[in-house]
Amino acid sequence: MSKPNNLILQTATALIAFILLGFSVYLFFAGHNSPGGGFIGGLVTAAAVVLLYMAYGIDFVNKILPINFRALISVGLLVAFLTGVGSFLFDVPFLSHTFGYFEFPIFGEVELATAMLFDLGVYLTVVGVTVTIIINIANDTKAEV
Amino acid sequence: MSNLAILPLIIPAISGVIVAFTNSHVKTTRLLTKLFTLIGLAVAMFVAYTVFTDGAIILETGGWIAPYGIILVADKLSILLVLTTNIIATAAVFYAPNSLSLRQETHYFYTFYFMLIAGVTGAFLTGDLFNLFVFFEVLLMASYALIVLGGDKVQLRESIKYVLINLFSSMLFVTAIALLYGAVGTINMAQIAERVAEVEQTGILTTIAVLLFFVFGTKAALFPLYYWLPRPYIVPNPVVSALFGALLTKVGIYSILRVFSLIFIHRTEITHEAFIWIAGLSMVFGVIGALSTNNIKLIISYNIIPAIGFIIMGLGIFNLDALSGSIYYLVHDMIIKSALFLLVGVIAYVAGTSDLKKMGGLIHHYPLLGWLLFIAAFILAGIPPFSGFIGKLLLLRGALSADEIAITLIALLSSLLILYSVMKIFIRGFWGEKDETKTYTKKPSLGLILPIVGLLAISVFLGIGAEFVYPSIEGIAEYLLDPQIYIDSVLKE
Numbered sequence: 001m002s003k004p005n006n007l008i009l010q011t012a013t014a015l016i017a018f019i020l021l022g023f024s025v026y027l028f029f030a031g032h033n034s035p036g037g038g039f040i041g042g043l044v045t046a047a048a049v050v051l052l053y054m055a056y057g058i059d060f061v062n063k064i065l066p067i068n069f070r071a072l073i074s075v076g077l078l079v080a081f082l083t084g085v086g087s088f089l090f091d092v093p094f095l096s097h098t099f100g101y102f103e104f105p106i107f108g109e110v111e112l113a114t115a116m117l118f119d120l121g122v123y124l125t126v127v128g129v130t131v132t133i134i135i136n137i138a139n140d141t142k143a144e145v
Numbered sequence: 146m147s148n149l150a151i152l153p154l155i156i157p158a159i160s161g162v163i164v165a166f167t168n169s170h171v172k173t174t175r176l177l178t179k180l181f182t183l184i185g186l187a188v189a190m191f192v193a194y195t196v197f198t199d200g201a202i203i204l205e206t207g208g209w210i211a212p213y214g215i216i217l218v219a220d221k222l223s224i225l226l227v228l229t230t231n232i233i234a235t236a237a238v239f240y241a242p243n244s245l246s247l248r249q250e251t252h253y254f255y256t257f258y259f260m261l262i263a264g265v266t267g268a269f270l271t272g273d274l275f276n277l278f279v280f281f282e283v284l285l286m287a288s289y290a291l292i293v294l295g296g297d298k299v300q301l302r303e304s305i306k307y308v309l310i311n312l313f314s315s316m317l318f319v320t321a322i323a324l325l326y327g328a329v330g331t332i333n334m335a336q337i338a339e340r341v342a343e344v345e346q347t348g349i350l351t352t353i354a355v356l357l358f359f360v361f362g363t364k365a366a367l368f369p370l371y372y373w374l375p376r377p378y379i380v381p382n383p384v385v386s387a388l389f390g391a392l393l394t395k396v397g398i399y400s401i402l403r404v405f406s407l408i409f410i411h412r413t414e415i416t417h418e419a420f421i422w423i424a425g426l427s428m429v430f431g432v433i434g435a436l437s438t439n440n441i442k443l444i445i446s447y448n449i450i451p452a453i454g455f456i457i458m459g460l461g462i463f464n465l466d467a468l469s470g471s472i473y474y475l476v477h478d479m480i481i482k483s484a485l486f487l488l489v490g491v492i493a494y495v496a497g498t499s500d501l502k503k504m505g506g507l508i509h510h511y512p513l514l515g516w517l518l519f520i521a522a523f524i525l526a527g528i529p530p531f532s533g534f535i536g537k538l539l540l541l542r543g544a545l546s547a548d549e550i551a552i553t554l555i556a557l558l559s560s561l562l563i564l565y566s567v568m569k570i571f572i573r574g575f576w577g578e579k580d581e582t583k584t585y586t587k588k589p590s591l592g593l594i595l596p597i598v599g600l601l602a603i604s605v606f607l608g609i610g611a612e613f614v615y616p617s618i619e620g621i622a623e624y625l626l627d628p629q630i631y632i633d634s635v636l637k638e
Contacts, residue, residue: 074165
């Protein structure tokens with residue numbers, strides 16, 4: 001069977017996927033003060049990954065992205081739950097959050113909040129769920145994602 | 146410390162995530178599941194003990210005070226149900242490895258099981274109407290997965306019905322919450338109760354109350370809304386049926402109990418009067434269903450409906466005796482229904498069929514199973530020394546003191562028919578000549594029998610030890626009759 005030539009799609013994807021990934025990271029970090037957050041960030045990341053799958057095929061992307069997306073769901077949930085449980089250590093009510101200001105070499109003074117850890121859990125779960133659903137439906141062969 | 150209130154919820158949630166990692170190693174998963182479930186049971190016992198000695202635990206998550214943040218309320222009613230949930234979960238988890246196929250176990254059964262328990266516990270503990278919706282969805286999502294697990298044709302067919310009806314009622318639930326939020330401007334149950342009391346439940350609020358009742362009535366399978374329940378509940382594995390039959394409808398009935406004893410209590414001539422009618426009709430139609438079939442699983446499944454009728458009858462009458470009867474019956478019914486579902490699962494397994502017409506003379510081969518079913522039938526119907534009796538006695542006493550003669554007669558008659566419907570399994574399946582042509586080679590393992598024996602023992606204790614249990618139940622009923630206690634403990638004004 002002859003392989004179709006997707007030179008344009010693949011070249012464009014190489015560019016767009018990285019812009020999408022960068023945008024998703026921006027959305028993830030922007031969530032505290034402007035529209036964005038873990039959910040939409042995760043969806044945009046998943047869109048980038050799905051675009052890679054569309055352009056390069058499942059086998060190739062599995063090689064360059066050796067991530068078990070199903071395990072990513074569990075990791076994300078665990079991060080989110082543990083963020084809540086972490087408040088037990090400081091004897092404050094469940095899911096209490098705190099924040100502080102830190103000095104970084106390039107960014108200068110940055111406000112870091114523990115709510116971001118919870119958002120990281122949401123982000124990982126959303127990426128895992130979305131990619132797992134799409135790959136399982138798209139793949140006719142027995143998927144071991 | 147107020148964080149105690151989150152523990153019964155967060156332990157199954159985290160356990161579910163942890164066993165998802167060990168999914169492919171079945172032995173490790175089974176061991177971890179049993180361990181985590183036992184930890185959950187011990188914690189639930191401890192929290193229940195704390196609540197019954199020191200009073201309700203209110204957890205304001207994130208440190209945001211009551212009407213503004215999400216709160217979890219572990220009061221006597223909710224913690225009693227959480228404890229019962231954990232007891233049933235423990236029985237189910239010891240039964241599961243003997244009953245499930247390896248393929249089902251490695252397809253994340255234990256994760257979904259833990260998520261179901263977390264959802265049910267959350268629904269019991271929450272003090273906020275929208276979170277109640279979220280926990281309903283958590284437990285429903287897990288139940289969707291559990292009902293199709295295995296992928297038989299019949300499971301796929303019944304799950305479609307189940308998912309559609311539940312999606313529809315969830316959508317109505319969101320609509321009802323939106324309307325209520327539009328009317329009173331809050332979703333915290335204590336503050337809703339306060340504001341509804343201020344305007345003495347005007348017309349629109351009663352409409353919303355009926356809409357909410359419609360939603361919870363669908364989840365709890367009350368009279369006109371029960372048609373979806375019996376068949377989807379019998380298609381999955383017996384252990385899943387037991388969890389569903391014992392927990393899911395009871396979450397609906399708990400929500401009705403909570404909402405109509407705390408918030409919408411000012412127009413009882415409309416709402417609570419209707420409950421008595423619905424209760425009577427649920428009993429009648431439920432037992433008719435149970436009598437109509439020869440499928441032993443379907444008989445037990447139909448028996449859920451009259452039990453829900455009994456519980457809501459107590460709420461409709463709304464006096465001390467009837468409410469304590471409702472709560473007693475709720476706890477009793479959760480335990481006995483799970484025991485019965487597990488038991489008919491074993492019977493159908495050893496007989497190779499769930500059709501009564503193809504059985505007979507099982508007592509010659511399985512005397513223990515037969516007598517367990519006999520005791521379970523007596524407990525279910527409410528024969529005096531057992532737990533069903535105390536609940537029904539209190540309910541009937543409450544009904545008679547409120548001069549509700551018709552419902553009393555219906556309740557007594559339907560009890561008789563419930564006994565007959567379950568005894569039919571015993572008479573047709575276990576009695577009879579020893580059939581030499583059939584060979585019974587399947588032996589139920591100890592792992593299948595012990596959880597049932599354990600549940601029946603608790604049920605027998607609830608009946609015989611009524612002197613010990615009843616004061617706590619009556620305390621809950623008194624607490625429910627005075628919503629001001631709940632409001633004050635949450636809003637702390």
